[in-house]
Amino acid sequence: MRNYFQLLFALLAFPYTSYSQMFGGQLLASEPINIASLNCNLATNNGVLIAGIAATGVNSIVSYTDGDGSLHNGQTVSSSGVAGLTATLLPGNFATGPGTLTYTITGTPASSGSAYFSLSIGGQSCILSRIVNFNGISGITDHSCGAANVHNAAISYGSMTDQDGNVYKTCIINNREWMAENLKVSHYRNGDLIPVETSNAGWVNTTSGICSWYNNDSITNHCPYGKLYNWHAVADSRNLCPSGWHVPTDSEYVALINYLDPNANGGIQQNNAGGPLKSTGTQYWTAPNADAVNSTGFSGLPGGCRNIDLNGLFNFINGGGYWWSSTPAGSGGAQHILLNLNNGTAARSFTYRRQGDSVRCIRD
Numbered sequence: 547m548r549n550y551f552q553l554l555f556a557l558l559a560f561p562y563t564s565y566s567q568m569f570g571g572q573l574l575a576s577e578p579i580n581i582a583s584l585n586c587n588l589a590t591n592n593g594v595l596i597a598g599i600a601a602t603g604v605n606s607i608v609s610y611t612d613g614d615g616s617l618h619n620g621q622t623v624s625s626s627g628v629a630g631l632t633a634t635l636l637p638g639n640f641a642t643g644p645g646t647l648t649y650t651i652t653g654t655p656a657s658s659g660s661a662y663f664s665l666s667i668g669g670q671s672c673i674l675s676r677i678v679n680f681n682g683i684s685g686i687t688d689h690s691c692g693a694a695n696v697h698n699a700a701i702s703y704g705s706m707t708d709q710d711g712n713v714y715k716t717c718i719i720n721n722r723e724w725m726a727e728n729l730k731v732s733h734y735r736n737g738d739l740i741p742v743e744t745s746n747a748g749w750v751n752t753t754s755g756i757c758s759w760y761n762n763d764s765i766t767n768h769c770p771y772g773k774l775y776n777w778h779a780v781a782d783s784r785n786l787c788p789s790g791w792h793v794p795t796d797s798e799y800v801a802l803i804n805y806l807d808p809n810a811n812g813g814i815q816q817n818n819a820g821g822p823l824k825s826t827g828t829q830y831w832t833a834p835n836a837d838a839v840n841s842t843g844f845s846g847l848p849g850g851c852r853n854i855d856l857n858g859l860f861n862f863i864n865g866g867g868y869w870w871s872s873t874p875a876g877s878g879g880a881q882h883i884l885l886n887l888n889n890g891t892a893a894r895s896f897t898y899r900r901q902g903d904s905v906r907c908i909r910d
Contacts, residue, residue, distance in 0.1 A: 579669030580640050582612035584647075586665060586672035587764060588742070591732070594711040595678040597655050597692075601631065604651040606674055608665065613640035621667055623649075628661035628678045628692075630654050640668060651676065657692065660769055675765060677730075679713045689845075690714055690727055691769035695829050697726060701843040706907070708788045709735050716909075717843035720805040722798075723909040725791075726845050728772030732757075734784035740775070746858030750900060755779030758902060760850050761860050770830070771849035771863070774902035777880040780870045781899075787907035794908045796873035796881040796894070803883075803892050806842070820846075821890030824867075832864045837890025846885045852902025860902075868903040 586608055593604030617639055625631035633649040647667070655661060655678040663674040679690045689696040690713055697703065703715040704723065708731045715726040733739055734755075743749045743756040755778045760767040779786055780793050787793055794802075803810050803819040810817035821837035823844040828835055830847050840846075850863030862868075864887075871881040875896035882903055884893040897903075 578616075580614050580616050580618065581610040581668035581670055583610060584665060584667065584670035584672045585609045585611075586674040589674055590739075591676060591710065593651070594707070594713060595631070595651070595655055595661065595676055596713070597628075597657050597678055600654045601651050604676075606633070606649045606651065606676065608647045608649065608672075608674060609644065610640070610647065610668065610670070611644050613642055613645050613668070615642040616640055618667060621665070623663045623665060625653075625655075625661040625663055625676075628655045628657055630656040631661050631663075631676075631678075633663040633665070633674065635667070649674065660691065660765070662765075673765075675768070677712065677769060689770040693770035695827055696770055696825050696847065697845045698826075698840045698843045703843060706788070706791065706909075709733055709737070715843075715845075717845075719802060719842045719844065722802075724794075724802075724844060725906045725908070726843055727770065728847065728849060729775070729786060729905040729907060730768060730772040731786060731788075732773075734782060734786065735788060736784045738784055740779055740786075749776070749852060749858040749902065750854060752776070752900070753778060755782045758852060760852075760863050767849075767863070771847055772904060774849070774852050775870065775905050776852075776902055777870055777874075777899035780872055780880070780905065781874070786905060790910055791907040792910055793870060793872040793905060796871040798908060799869075799871055799881075799883050799892075799894060803894065806892070817892060818890050819892040820885045823892060824885050824890075830864060832887050835887050848885070848887065849904045851904075854898040854901050868897075868901075870903045870905050874899070 590607040620635040620637040623633045631653040633651050635649050661676045661678050677691045688694055706714050706716050710731050716723050717726040740757050744762045757773045757775045806819035806822050807817040821839050822841040823846045824838035825845045825847050826838045826840050846867045848864045848867045851868045853861050866886045869883050873881040875881050879896040880899050881896050
């Protein structure tokens, strides 16, 4: 009976606590719930993080829903994954309804890779992820996002920066400059957002530009595979690629294939152009990754696809890489190329425009 009255007194003593719990015979007050959701996966990330260089002008804008208009004290969160960074939210007010929180990121990242910030505010939590780019020293095989053993250490790579500030390695093949990494941009060139579609039904039924990560897993698959886009995003007049770059046409892919295999006969599927384009080894590719030599530096990775024949399901990661061209085919198709684990072919074919493929850009 005594414990009952102690519990009743505790409940009356904290009438404004949004929720509470019993632990070890004691009543513990919990953080009030001031917002309904905190959406790290939809964050707008500004600025570029580069290993070994102090962050300048870097922030992430995180949206939330159903704010109650109350004050918050802000927060400071240290990074994990990549050490040396801090995300700071200044004190302020939640909006009444939907709103955003701006986290300023400072510090010097100790390495390339993915930096994670565990945010917890207003009774909600999520993990904010930011890519820290490789510092661009030639002769190193690391991907710009920090993944090892992607590139050819014998090649001196260039670089390209997209409209989000992401930095990519580039390579020269037959006097043309290509991205040596898959596109991961979140906005068109004019700044408009490219919507992320997670549901299979939504992906299959959408005929405007959308993107996703393989398996909707941005933590695991953003680096080094980048994003998957439908062809409607490729064809959008707002442009996926930054100024001075474009998505290759089918004829530009044919020229690439014919350069690498003069006997390719116009880029038909039976050729020997795939081996020079594929990243080597079986860290990312499933064995045997046949004929892969990556002599061009293109460093093609098996990022898989979002398959319309399978109603929007993801498949073929680690087994095949698919890259859109900007060239339509028929009334509902478009041209793309495929590299696969079983041979050294660069297969040129067409597929549904609603499929999800990787994208490379080529300099104008």
